[in-house]
Amino acid sequence: QVQVMESGGGLVQAGGSLSLSCAASRNIFRINSMAWYRQAPGKQRNLVASISVVGSTNYADSVKGRFTISRDNAKNTMYLQMSSLKPEDTAVYYCNADYPRGRYWGQGTQVTVSS
Numbered sequence: 001q002v003q004v005m006e007s008g009g010g011l012v013q014a015g016g017s018l019s020l021s022c023a024a025s026r027n028i029f030r031i032n033s034m035a036w037y038r039q040a041p042g043k044q045r046n047l048v049a050s051i052s053v054v055g056s057t058n059y060a061d062s063v064k065g066r067f068t069i070s071r072d073n074a075k076n077t078m079y080l081q082m083s084s085l086k087p088e089d090t091a092v093y094y095c096n097a098d099y100p101r102g103r104y105w106g107q108g109t110q111v112t113v114s115s
Contacts, residue, residue: 002026002104006095009109012085016113020080022095022106027076032098034071034078038091038111045094049080063089085113 003025012018020036028034035050049069050058057069068081078095090113095106 002097002099002102004095004097004104004106006093006106006109009093009111011112011114014085014087014113014115016085017081017083018085018111019082020093020095020109020111022078022080022097024076024078024097024104026099027073028071028078028097029073030100032100034098035096036069036078036080037094037096038089039094039108040091043091048093051078082111085111087113087115089113 006020006022008020031053033050033052036048037045038048039045048060048063049067051069051071066084071078091111092108093111094108097104
């Protein structure tokens with residue numbers, strides 16, 4: 001069983017920056033992909049950004065140019081650097097790790113952007 005844990009959420013003013021981390025309990029070197037999702041109250045969970053095993057990245061249109069996803073294989077950790085935050089970025093952010101034998105979710109971390 002793989003454990004995935006997010007950290008780094010919090011409260012920030014609009015226009016500010018925040019960095020999230022996602023640590024996996026198992027080596028991510030051969031992982032298929034890792035991704036960040038978010039879910040606002042009353043809405044479905046949506047993909048924010050993903051990064052493949054070879055480092056290819058993909059972003060939701062709403063965060064392009066503002067968010068940057070990255071990974072450190074040596075630390076089994078993925079990151080999401082968020083800047084120019086907007087109130088509509090407020091949500092619970094979830095980490096997803098797609099291993100060859102299964103996908104695993106973290107518990108989520110709250111990001112709140114005040115106007």
